[in-house]
Amino acid sequence: QQQVRQSPQSLTVWEGETAILNCSYEDSTFDYFPWYHQFPGESPALLIAIRPVSNKKEDGRFTIFFNKREKKFSLHIADSQPGDSATYFCAAKNNNNAPRFGAGTKLSVKP
Amino acid sequence: EAAVTxxxxxxxxxxxxxxxxxxxxxxxxxxxxxxxxxxxHGLRLIHYSYGAGSTEKGDIPDGYKASRPSQENFSLILELATPSQTSVYFCASGNYEQYFGPGTRLTVL
Incomplete structure (x- = not known):
């Protein structure tokens, strides 16, 4: 059962553009929505996360937009750089269960 | 910072x-x-644990067992390895934020 859906599967943008990665979820009890990034040959690492008390979370060039009513959240990467090229995973979690991960988006930023 | 090996x-x-x-x-x-x-397939959950002595089945537990003998240690056991279990395996710890280990690349011939 896929509780977190992620799109697109792959995304290519030019340096300087904004990359937009999307996720949706089903379980309304989820209360923590992180994004992880994974560079080739490395393990996933937390990039940014949001709780549903907010509809926006910013950290430098990275912003999460959260829509509780539609059960959707997205990661916007402004001024994309070639060094941002990686696979990005969204996830959702509540206090009682293991996290649910999306299938990942492979982002390529062309110089 | 959390350290997972x-x-x-x-x-x-x-x-x-x-x-x-x-x-x-x-x-x-x-x-x-x-x-x-x-x-x-992204990251697929095999087993997890809430503390020493506890193990829970994840989404794809068939062919795997888990053991949590202490707070610090969590093992994944493949009793009869099959080629379909060739993969990269990650361990992680944490309640909300996940801290991942470096991964184990397993090849079953």
């Missing part, structure tokens, strides 16, 4: 053999997790 980092096993993957965390997290990562 895994051993071995690489393993080649034969079909039908027993494989044990080990994970150790030094941040005193109650929750620990085992995932496998395959191209096109």
């Amino acid at each position: 895994q051993s071995p980092r690489n393993k080649v096993a034969v079909t039908g053999g027993k494989v044990t993957l080990s994970c150790n965390q030094t941040n005193n997290h109650n929750n620990m997790y085992w995932y496998r990562q395959d191209t096109g």
Whole structure:
């Protein structure tokens, strides 16, 4: 059962553009929505996360937009750089269960 | 910062053999997790644990067992390894934020 859906599967943008990665979820009890990034040959690492008390979370060039009513959240990467090229995973979690991960988006930023 | 280590980092096993993957965390997290990562499937949860002595089945537990003998250690056991279990395995710890280990690349021939 896929509780977190992620799109697109792959995304290519030019340096300087904004990359937009999307996720949706089903379980309304989820209360923590992180994004992880994974560079080739490395393990996933937390990039940014949001709780549903907010509809926006910013950290430098990275912003999460959260829509509780539609059960959707997205990661916007402004001024994309070639060094941002990686696979990005969204996830959702509540206090009682293991996290649910999306299938990942492979982002390529062309110089 | 949380420290999660895994051993071995690489393993080649034969079909039908027993494989044990080990994970150790030094941040005193109650929750620990085992995932496998395959191209096109993202991170799939195999087993997880809420503390010493507890193990829970994840989404794809068939063919795997888990053991949590202490707060720090969480093992994944393949009693009869099969080629379909060739994958990269990640251990993670944490309640909300996940701290991942470096991964174990397992090849079953």
